[in-house]
Amino acid sequence: xxxxxxxxxxxxxxxxxxxxxxxxxxxxxxxxxxxxxxxxxxxxxxxxxxxxxxxxxxxxxxxxxxxxxxxxxxxxxxxxxxxxxxxxxxxxxxxxxxxxxxxxxxxxxxxxxxxxxxxxxxxxxxxxxxxxxxxxxxxxxxxxxxxxxxxxxxxxxxxxxxxxxxxxxxxxxxxxxxxxxxxxxxxxxxxxxxxxxxxxxxxxxxxxxxxxxxxxxxxxxxxxxxxxxxxxxxxxxxxxxxxxxxxxxxxxxxxxxxxxxxxxxxxxxxxxxxxxxxx
Amino acid sequence: xxxxxxxxxxxxxxxxxxxxxxxxxxxxxxxxxxxxxxxxxxxxxxxxxxxxxxxxxxxxxxxxxxxxxxxxxxxxxxxxxxxxxxxxxxxxxxxxxxxxxxxxxxxxxxxxxxxxxxxxxxxxxxxxxxxxxxxxxxxxxxxxxxxxxxxxxxxxxxxxxxxxxxxxxxxxxxxxxxxxxxxxxxxxxxxxxxxxxxxxxxxxxxxxxxxxxxxxxxxxxxxxxxxxxxxxxxxxxxxxxxxxxxxxxxxxxxxxxxxxxxxxxxxxxxxxxxxxxxxxxxxxxxxxxxxxx
Numbered sequence: 001x002x003x004x005x006x007x008x009x010x011x012x013x014x015x016x017x018x019x020x021x022x023x024x025x026x027x028x029x030x031x032x033x034x035x036x037x038x039x040x041x042x043x044x045x046x047x048x049x050x051x052x053x054x055x056x057x058x059x060x061x062x063x064x065x066x067x068x069x070x071x072x073x074x075x076x077x078x079x080x081x082x083x084x085x086x087x088x089x090x091x092x093x094x095x096x097x098x099x100x101x102x103x104x105x106x107x108x109x110x111x112x113x114x115x116x117x118x119x120x121x122x123x124x125x126x127x128x129x130x131x132x133x134x135x136x137x138x139x140x141x142x143x144x145x146x147x148x149x150x151x152x153x154x155x156x157x158x159x160x161x162x163x164x165x166x167x168x169x170x171x172x173x174x175x176x177x178x179x180x181x182x183x184x185x186x187x188x189x190x191x192x193x194x195x196x197x198x199x200x201x202x203x204x205x206x207x208x209x210x211x212x213x214x215x216x217x218x219x220x221x222x223x224x225x226x227x228x229x230x231x232x233x234x235x236x237x238x239x240x241x242x243x244x245x246x247x248x249x250x251x252x253x254x255x256x257x258x259x260x261x262x263x264x265x266x267x268x269x270x271x272x273x274x275x276x277x278x279x
Numbered sequence: 280x281x282x283x284x285x286x287x288x289x290x291x292x293x294x295x296x297x298x299x300x301x302x303x304x305x306x307x308x309x310x311x312x313x314x315x316x317x318x319x320x321x322x323x324x325x326x327x328x329x330x331x332x333x334x335x336x337x338x339x340x341x342x343x344x345x346x347x348x349x350x351x352x353x354x355x356x357x358x359x360x361x362x363x364x365x366x367x368x369x370x371x372x373x374x375x376x377x378x379x380x381x382x383x384x385x386x387x388x389x390x391x392x393x394x395x396x397x398x399x400x401x402x403x404x405x406x407x408x409x410x411x412x413x414x415x416x417x418x419x420x421x422x423x424x425x426x427x428x429x430x431x432x433x434x435x436x437x438x439x440x441x442x443x444x445x446x447x448x449x450x451x452x453x454x455x456x457x458x459x460x461x462x463x464x465x466x467x468x469x470x471x472x473x474x475x476x477x478x479x480x481x482x483x484x485x486x487x488x489x490x491x492x493x494x495x496x497x498x499x500x501x502x503x504x505x506x507x508x509x510x511x512x513x514x515x516x517x518x519x520x521x522x523x524x525x526x527x528x529x530x531x532x533x534x535x536x537x538x539x540x541x542x543x544x545x546x547x548x549x550x551x552x553x554x555x556x557x558x559x560x561x562x563x564x565x566x567x568x569x570x571x572x
Contacts, residue, residue, distance in 0.1 A: 014373050015384055022388035022450060025402045042408020090299035093292035105296060112307045114559045116507035118528050119548040120310035122535045123317060127310055152302035182291055211395045213510040229397030233514055253398050261393040265386065272454050
């Protein structure tokens, strides 16, 4: 279908408007973080005049954002890997095995998909404080308190189970005839075949864990364990912190999600589609 | 190996399930049950709890602050669901297709959907800074509108927070609609064209019916996200000014972590949880009815 000139212009204007609304603010903080001139709260620049890295260097050395960046990256890396691995193990049992209790287990796990994490915040807070058996210590105020609660994620189990169900039984049987044991079948046959789904589970897990706010808020109270989303609010109320530096910290907190999204975009879109189809 | 023996075979699936079951039990199922129990007690952090029966629930039902927060939550949910859905649908229609530049624009405008809420909140606070210097206030100045209070004005604050949620939801919902559009049978459009249907009639009779599953996902996601909303409000306004943006979850958070009224907070949480479950059941039954027709 050929478009007339006015139609083309109208389209172009719509695209420009969408880009300004949804990306403009990100451009604004990026430009402001790199600009030498000091801005007042509430101001952004459109173009970095006298571009400089000073604000990032200051944020790095004086505000010590590397502590919070490390915390965020550490928590998200360990938790995402554990989450995907634990989900894959569970999905293998649910998708490839027939056993008594399977229906109840999958119902119990799926039912937590509808459970907003926020509504268990209060009891979870007390449980994080509780002394663990044998260890005689609680995990409150440790990385584990921010990691372990997000390791169990029904969406990830559900997604991987659906994909593992689709693998033909012949492949598994052939491996079994060759003398492979359960772990080998899981690791060498099933996991490689669901690699695209693992990618999808990983990116959704990453974004979900990176975005955690209430959990780190209730799981730790040592400032040195704060993650980037949590420290932002404390830095904002810090009156002496210059606005450009605060914006530079905001940029640092934004970059990892965008990079991961761009890298794993295909897997991400697949996840959205499967959600849209299955509802 | 030992687990090849017939007698021990039953244990294999449970070994694979064990890590997930332990984590889910300790961090999901136990808190749910503990929360339910707590809601019948006056909980003391140290010392023994005191059974109070339904007192926490009675307080919740007669708490005017909670009523106001529930009303705000309802306004929040309804407006983010409707506006987020309609705008996303319009954007999806504008950005449908596989052309390279369109895919690029889709990727670019998706950025707010993958950025953490805490970051979005800071961006929002900069854009809607109440002073005359604020970005949006400067833009309004061009149209000779005086500086607005935005999130520091009790009459506007809730609207501005809702706007942020819509800003985040539109790109996400758009992608779901795009997936839905791609799954509509092309032949239906061709058949409609042969019949001489106008663009509007095609939209009404082919596109929208074909997008029912996508609409269902979008509405459900928005509803669930909306009723549990916490971070969006806590990081932008903290519930203020003058409680104008207080929602159910910020109310629970303050009861629990500022007033240490755990039993009461657990009771309100339980009500919210029960409500979410009802909502899910309604959604599933409506969906089944649609699927059957």
